[in-house]
Amino acid sequence: MAQTGLRSKIQRFGSYLSGMIMPNIAAFIAWGLITALFIPKGWIPNEELATMVDPMIKYLLPLLIGFTGGRMVYDFRGGVVGATATMGVIVGTGIPMFLGAMLMGPLGGFLIKKIDQWLLPKIRSGFEMLYNNFSAGILGAFLAGVAFKVIGPVVEGLNEALGAGVEFIVNAGLLPLASVFIEPAKVLFLNNVINHGILSPLGVQQVAEEGSSILFLLETNPGPGLGILLAFAFFGKGASKASSYGAIPIHFIGGIHEIYFPYILMKPTLILAAIGGGASGVLTFSIFNAGLPATPSPGSIIALLALTQKGNFVGVILGVIIATAVSFFIASLILKLSKDKGEEDISAAAGKMEDMKGKKSSVSGTLNKTTTEQVVTAEQVDKVVFACDAGMGSSAMGASLLRDKFKKAGIDIDVTNTAINQIPQDADIVVTHKDLTDRAKQKLPGAQHVSVENFLNSPKYEELVNQLKNN
Structure with a gap:
C-alpha cells in the first residue's frame, strides 16, 4: 500500500510537470527548428x-x-x-x-x-x-x-x-542502460517525471553548448513500442491481434505511446522487448552521435524527422529501425513461447492501464458507467472536451474516437482534448475517466459530465452519440 501511495504521488508530480511543459511544446519546437536551421551547423546557417x-x-x-x-x-x-x-x-x-x-x-x-x-x-x-x-x-x-x-x-x-x-x-558508454529504467517507467506512467523533469532540461542545456542532445531521443523513440505492436500483428491472436493494426499508426505516426501500454500489461514479460529495443536504439544513437535540438512531442516519427539536423538522419533513422527490429524479435519470441498459455483480453489490460495511472480499480466484467446530470440536445452542444491528466495520450485517443463516431452519425460538433486543469469554460460536455470526473465537475460544474472506465473502447461513446442524435 505504501508503494502504491508513493507511486501515485510520483505520478501526480509527473502530471504537474507535464502540465507546465505541454502547453509550451510549440515554443520548444519553434526554438528547436530555429536552432536546427540557422546555427553554424544548421541546414541554412544564418548569423x-x-x-x-x-x-x-x-x-x-x-x-x-x-x-x-x-x-x-x-x-x-x-x-x-x-x-x-x-x-x-x-x-x-x-x-x-x-x-x-x-x-x-x-x-x-x-x-x-x-x-x-x-x-x-x-x-x-x-x-x-x-x-x-x-x-x-x-x-x-x-x-x-x-x-x-x-x-x-x-x-x-x-x-x-x-x-x-x-x-x-x-x-x-553506459547510456543504453537508461532504458532499463525508462521503458518500465513509461508503462507505469512515470514518463513525464523522467522526460520533462530530468531529460528535457538537461537536453536543452546540452543543445545550448553543442547544438543537439541525445537525451531528447531516449524516451521519445517510437521503435520499441512499434516492435511490440508488430509482433502482435504477426503472432498475436484474438482481439489483441485485431486491435494492433489500428494501434500501429496511432503510435508510430500519431506519437501516442500510451496505445501500446495495455499490450505489455497483458503480458508483463514484454517489458523485456521494450527494454531491449530501447537499449539497442540508444546504442545506435550513441554510435552515430545522433541527437535532436528539441524534444519531439508527441513521440511521432514525423516529429523526430522534422527536428533532425543535417548529418543526423542516418543515426536517427537507424536508431528507430534497430529498436523496432530488436523489440519485434524479443516480443515475437515471447508470444510464440507463451501462445498456448492463454491470453488476457486487451480490454481488461486497458483497465489495468487506468489502474497503473493511479486510479481506482474497477470490478471486472462491469459495464462502463456514465454520469450525466442533465440531458442536452445536439443543437445545445457546440463543444465536447475529452480531458485526462496531461491533455495528451488517453484524451487524444478518446477525442479521436468520439470525433470519428460523430462524423459517421452526421453530428457536427467540435471535439477536442485537453488537460483536466485546463478544461475550457465554453465546453458543453466533458468526457473523463470515472476517477477524474469529480475534478472535472469542480472545474466546470455547469457542463454535462460523461464518465467512462475504458477510454479505448467504451460503449458510452455510442450512448452519447445516440443521446445527441435522438434528442
Missing part, C-alpha cells in the same frame, strides 16, 4: 537569424514555464507572479533555468493565492485594484530577489551535478 536562439532558450522558454506553473495554481494572477519570480533565477545564473522555472512558477502562484485568501477579505471596497496590483508586484519583486540570490545558485549547482552525471554516463 543574423541565429541570434534568436540564445534569448529564446534563456528568457522565453523559462518565462513561459514559470507563467504556466503559476497559472496552474492561481490562474493569470498566479502566472504573472510566477513569471516575475522566474526572472530572478534566469538573471541570477548563466544556464537555461528550466528547473528553476518549474520551482518558482508554482511557488509564486501558491504564495499570491495564500496572501489573497488572507488579505483580500480585509480590503475596503474601492481599494481592490490598488491591492491587486501592488500585492502581486511587491511579492513578485521579493521572490525575484530571493530567486536571484538564493534559489538560482542552488538550482544551478543541481543542474551542473546532474549534467556531470549524464556526461559521465555518456562518456562511459
Whole structure:
C-alpha cells in the first residue's frame, strides 16, 4: 500500500510537470527548428537569424514555464507572479533555468493565492485594484530577489551535478542502460517525471553548448513500442491481434505511446522487448552521435524527422529501425513461447492501464458507467472536451474516437482534448475517466459530465452519440 501511495504521488508530480511543459511544446519546437536551421551547423546557417536562439532558450522558454506553473495554481494572477519570480533565477545564473522555472512558477502562484485568501477579505471596497496590483508586484519583486540570490545558485549547482552525471554516463558508454529504467517507467506512467523533469532540461542545456542532445531521443523513440505492436500483428491472436493494426499508426505516426501500454500489461514479460529495443536504439544513437535540438512531442516519427539536423538522419533513422527490429524479435519470441498459455483480453489490460495511472480499480466484467446530470440536445452542444491528466495520450485517443463516431452519425460538433486543469469554460460536455470526473465537475460544474472506465473502447461513446442524435 505504501508503494502504491508513493507511486501515485510520483505520478501526480509527473502530471504537474507535464502540465507546465505541454502547453509550451510549440515554443520548444519553434526554438528547436530555429536552432536546427540557422546555427553554424544548421541546414541554412544564418548569423543574423541565429541570434534568436540564445534569448529564446534563456528568457522565453523559462518565462513561459514559470507563467504556466503559476497559472496552474492561481490562474493569470498566479502566472504573472510566477513569471516575475522566474526572472530572478534566469538573471541570477548563466544556464537555461528550466528547473528553476518549474520551482518558482508554482511557488509564486501558491504564495499570491495564500496572501489573497488572507488579505483580500480585509480590503475596503474601492481599494481592490490598488491591492491587486501592488500585492502581486511587491511579492513578485521579493521572490525575484530571493530567486536571484538564493534559489538560482542552488538550482544551478543541481543542474551542473546532474549534467556531470549524464556526461559521465555518456562518456562511459553506459547510456543504453537508461532504458532499463525508462521503458518500465513509461508503462507505469512515470514518463513525464523522467522526460520533462530530468531529460528535457538537461537536453536543452546540452543543445545550448553543442547544438543537439541525445537525451531528447531516449524516451521519445517510437521503435520499441512499434516492435511490440508488430509482433502482435504477426503472432498475436484474438482481439489483441485485431486491435494492433489500428494501434500501429496511432503510435508510430500519431506519437501516442500510451496505445501500446495495455499490450505489455497483458503480458508483463514484454517489458523485456521494450527494454531491449530501447537499449539497442540508444546504442545506435550513441554510435552515430545522433541527437535532436528539441524534444519531439508527441513521440511521432514525423516529429523526430522534422527536428533532425543535417548529418543526423542516418543515426536517427537507424536508431528507430534497430529498436523496432530488436523489440519485434524479443516480443515475437515471447508470444510464440507463451501462445498456448492463454491470453488476457486487451480490454481488461486497458483497465489495468487506468489502474497503473493511479486510479481506482474497477470490478471486472462491469459495464462502463456514465454520469450525466442533465440531458442536452445536439443543437445545445457546440463543444465536447475529452480531458485526462496531461491533455495528451488517453484524451487524444478518446477525442479521436468520439470525433470519428460523430462524423459517421452526421453530428457536427467540435471535439477536442485537453488537460483536466485546463478544461475550457465554453465546453458543453466533458468526457473523463470515472476517477477524474469529480475534478472535472469542480472545474466546470455547469457542463454535462460523461464518465467512462475504458477510454479505448467504451460503449458510452455510442450512448452519447445516440443521446445527441435522438434528442
